[in-house]
Amino acid sequence: MSAPPYNKLTYYTAATPNGLKPAIVLEELGVPYEARAIDIRKNEQKEEWFLAINPNGRIPALKDGDDFRVFESGAIMLYLTDMYDKEKKFTYPHGSQDYYEMMSWLMFQMGGLGPMQGQANHFRAMAPVYSAYGIKRYLDETKRLLGVLEIRLSKADWLAGDKYTIADIASFSWARGAPLFLDIDISEFPGVDRWLKRIEERPAVQRAKKVPAGAAMSDEDLKQLLQSMKDRVDALKGTEKDESKP
Ligand SMILES: N[C@@H](CCC(=O)N[C@@H](CS)C(=O)NCC(=O)O)C(=O)O
Incomplete structure (x- = not known):
């Protein structure tokens, strides 16, 4: 083959x-x-x-x-x-220092920001029980990881080297959801905030947000849906209720 x-x-x-x-x-x-x-x-x-x-x-x-x-x-x-990407517009040549820097940030997102923020989203908006411990643990860890992005982005435009790469795309896709899902005040991370806006305004990003056709929601509709999901979890607070049990 x-x-x-x-x-x-x-x-x-x-x-x-x-x-x-x-x-x-x-x-x-x-x-x-x-x-x-x-x-x-x-x-x-x-x-x-x-x-x-x-x-x-x-x-x-x-x-x-x-x-x-x-x-x-x-x-x-x-x-x-x-x-x-033969012209290496969104990556770096294999073996270069920039390539491994990009790979490091990519792995940071895959093994850190994504899984931790995913758990925070779960406990905050999807869990069948109210778990103050679960919410705090994963919210704190998400904020810590945003702080790691901030260390870099407070003094550079992009995560790896001097251009926008798949490392930026990976963390952008999660970090942009932190205010919506977790009510994180992104202005506490000003470098991250500027970087999110820089990426958000790209036409390709706007097109990608509509993939797959028909499934994507506007940020406003998503906000409303998430609020109703968070309200459901909040209503379980102070109860022993576990909605996963019949
Ligand atoms: N590490 C995986 C995570 C994939 C993942 O968690 N996908 C979620 C949606 S963002 C999913 O399919 N959830 C449904 C399920 O867990 O069954 C990746 O980056 O591709």
Whole structure:
């Protein structure tokens, strides 16, 4: 079999922070791709056909051609830049110092900001119980990680080197949700705030926010939905109620 790329991209996604990351890369690169919406509320990501593409049963995932798959959003971003960013507009040459700096920030997001902020979102807006401990633990950790971004972004425009790369795209996709999901006052992180605005205004980012078609919500609608979710969790405060139990 010939080696990739196969120039036939199918992107399996939903309107979530992890889904947004490769969608931005696809839109920035301007490569043709088909977006296939996965309904995670109906657990489509756990169906057998999808597990053959991502054994972890989560979005996002990518196919290039009929038989080649990549899963994990960080791996998908690396695949896309390796194969479809020949001019290295959003990455650096393999082996360079900048490349490893970019990789370090990418791993920081994949292993830190994403999982911690994801848990904070869960305890704050999705949990079947009210857990003051869970909310505080993950909210504090999310703020600490935003503080790590701030150390860099208070004195530089971009996370790695002197240009916008997949490292910025990865952390942007999560950090932008911190005020909406967690009521974090982003003005406490002024460098992060400036960087978020710098990325948000890019046309490719605006297009990526609408991928997959029909699934994405406006920030205003999302805000309202999240408030109702947080109100439900707040109503459990001071009770022993566990809504996961019949
Ligand atoms: N480390 C994975 C995380 C993927 C992930 O957590 N995806 C979420 C949406 S953002 C999902 O599919 N949730 C549904 C589920 O857990 O079944 C990545 O970066 O691709």
